[in-house]
Amino acid sequence: MRARELNTVVNGSAVVRRVENRTTLAELLREELGLTGTKVSCELQVCGVCTVLVDGTPVSSCTYLAADVDGKQVQTVEGLAGPDGLHPLQTAFVENFALQCGFCTPGFLLMAKALLDTNPNPTEEEVVHHLEGNICRCTGYRSIVDAVLSVAAGEGGE
Incomplete structure (x- = not known):
């Protein structure tokens, strides 16, 4: 090889x-x-x-x-996490019950981070579109979208 x-x-x-x-x-x-x-x-x-x-x-x-x-x-x-604790997205996923088994969570977190890094104030439609390539078999998507939107709005993950 x-x-x-x-x-x-x-x-x-x-x-x-x-x-x-x-x-x-x-x-x-x-x-x-x-x-x-x-x-x-x-x-x-x-x-x-x-x-x-x-x-x-x-x-x-x-x-x-x-x-x-x-x-x-x-x-x-x-x-993602820093010396001061979890990244705001990680905290928002916990606060919004956006994870269950957790297997898909790392992929969703990094896709969400990439979105918020380029578009810090996305619409719900933009979040859904950006995450549509990630599959969750346990939690469903509403809580994941809510978690991302809460960070974008400055409401979650603090």
């Missing part, structure tokens, strides 16, 4: 690894770096469970090659 050296930043920390060309970003995060908050489900870019941010853009880490993050910044759900 061909391999290459990878230099990236994951959740603010420099990472240098030798990776096989076929290694997915999800495999790198989970197996090499121990960041198991990134889940894998469909492995087809359909469910949104494996979503992480690469240079602020949401990507499906189950099909995104690790080699493609060379020289880029990666953020996973583990990188």
Whole structure:
């Protein structure tokens, strides 16, 4: 197998690894770096469970090659919380009961963060549209949309 050296930043920390060309970003995060908050489900870019941010853009880490993050910044759900506690989106998900089993939650949180980073005051329709690629089999979507809207309105997550 061909391999290459990878230099990236994951959740603010420099990472240098030798990776096989076929290694997915999800495999790198989970197996090499121990960041198991990134889940894998469909492995087809359909469910949104494996979503992480690469240079602020949401990507499906189950099909995104690790080699493609060379020289880029990666953020996973583990990188959301700061030294002062949970990210406002994480708090809003708890306050709005926007999680049940939690398997899909990391992907929803990172998709919501990407939306709010580019559009801090989205409409309900914009939130629904932005999150439509993420699937939840337990909670339903109303509480997730409410959580994102509460952060946008400055009402939740504080």
